[in-house]
Amino acid sequence: MARTIKVGVVGCGVVATAYYLPYLMRMANAEITAVCDLAPARTAACVRLFGAKSAFHDYYEMMEQVELDAVLILTAPGTHVPFALKAIEMGRHFLLQKPMATNMTDARRIAEGVRAAGIKAVIEPSSNSPLDPDFAHLRALVRAGVLGEVLWFSLGATGPTTYGPGLGSNPYGQAAFYAKDSGGFLFDLPYAPANIVAVLGPCKSVMAYTSISVTEHHIVPESEYDAFLSRATDPDHANYWDVVLDLPRTQPVRMEAVDNAYSLYEMVDGGVGACHVGRIFHPVLPGVGNGSLQVFGTDGNLIFGGGYMASIISSRKELLPSIDADGWYHIPLRGDRSRAKWPQPVPGAFNYYHQSTQHLIDCILEDRDPIPNVEWGLHITEMMAATLESSRTGQKVLMTTTLDY
C-alpha cells in the first residue's frame, strides 16, 4: 500500500483555507495531521472544515510534539525564515510560501540547510515557473530561437483591476504584509522576476530604483476573516476572496517597506528589460495592454495577455507549433476566465497552490527534486534583493547565483 505523507500546516489564513487545505484533504496519499495558527478560531475552523487531526497555536510545539513528514509554511512573510530553518533542523520536507526570504544571507541558510538535510523544499510561487507546462513550453521555444536575439522586454506587475471602489490599494491585506520585515510589495510579488526568468532564463545583473510611495492604506479588519470562517460550512466555499473585496476597509495600516520598485534586469542569454513592481492598481481602458510581459527580439515578439496566456509572432515560422490567421501563434488561456472574479485562480487553469501541494507530495514519494526548488528560489530572491541593493547604492549589482535553465 502506498505510504501516507503526514502533513502539518502552519498559517490557517486566506490561502490555506481557500486553496491548500481543500486540496490536501482529498489527496489519497497525504493527511492533514496538524494545523497551527496563533488564532484559535482559525485552527478550530480548519479542524471542522478540513478534518485536521490536531491543532496547535505554537509552531515549535507542533514540530516537536507531532510526527510529521512535511510542513506547509503559509504564515505571514516575517515568519518564513525561522519556520523553514526549524523544518530543516527537524529533517522535514516543506513548502514555503513567498517570499523565501528578504535577504540573501537568510535565503542561502535555507538553501544550504535543505541540501545538507537531503529534504525536499518547494519554494513558492510555482506559478510563473517551469512547473506550469505553458511556461516550460515558452522557455523551450525561446531557447530554440523563436525570438532570435532578445533585445528588450518590459513587465509591470501592478495588474489593473476594474474592481472598485478600492482602486488605490491592495483590496485585501493583513497588517503583517505592510510591516518592515515583510519586504513590502517588492517581495510580495516574486511573480514578476519569476515570470521573466521562466521565459528568458537566468539574470546577470540588476540596476534599480525603489521607494515607499503610498504610506497610508486601509484594510479590512482581520476580525472579518474570523467571522467568515466561523460561518463557513463547506470546505469548497471557504474562500475569503469571494467576500473580502466587497467588505469595507476600516483599519488604517502604514506601509513600512518598499511598495514601488523599478528594476532593469540584464539577462545571461541577452536582452535588458524594465520591470515595475508595486501594488497601486491602475485601471486601464478595455483593450489597452495591462503591463504583462512583452519581449522583443531580432526575429520575433512574445506577448502575454490580450485574451491569451501568451502569443508569439516570428519570422522563424518553422519553430512555431501553429500559426493563426492573424499571423500569431497563440497559447490559449486554460479555464474560463470570464467566470472568475479577480484574483481567483481560474477554474480549469493552472492552480499553483494545488499543483505545488501535489508536487511536494510527489517529490517526497518519488524521491525527486522539486522544480521550483531552493536554487530557483535563491535566484528569484537575489533579483529582488539586488533591486534593493542597487537602489541603495546607485550601482549595478552583478548576480552571484544562476540557473541551468
Ligand SMILES: NC(=O)c1ccc[n+]([C@@H]2O[C@H](COP(=O)([O-])OP(=O)(O)OC[C@H]3O[C@@H](n4cnc5c(N)ncnc54)[C@H](O)[C@@H]3O)[C@@H](O)[C@H]2O)c1
Ligand atoms: N492572500 C493571497 O492571495 C496570497 C496569494 C499568494 C500567496 N500568499 C502568501 O501566502 C502566505 C499567507 O498569506 P495569507 O494571505 O493566507 O495571509 P493571512 O494573514 O490570511 O494568513 C497568515 C496566517 O498566519 C498566521 N500566523 C502569523 N504568524 C504566525 C505564527 N508565528 N505562528 C502561527 N501562525 C501565524 C496568522 O494568524 C494568519 O492566520 C503569505 O506568505 C503570502 O505571501 C498569499
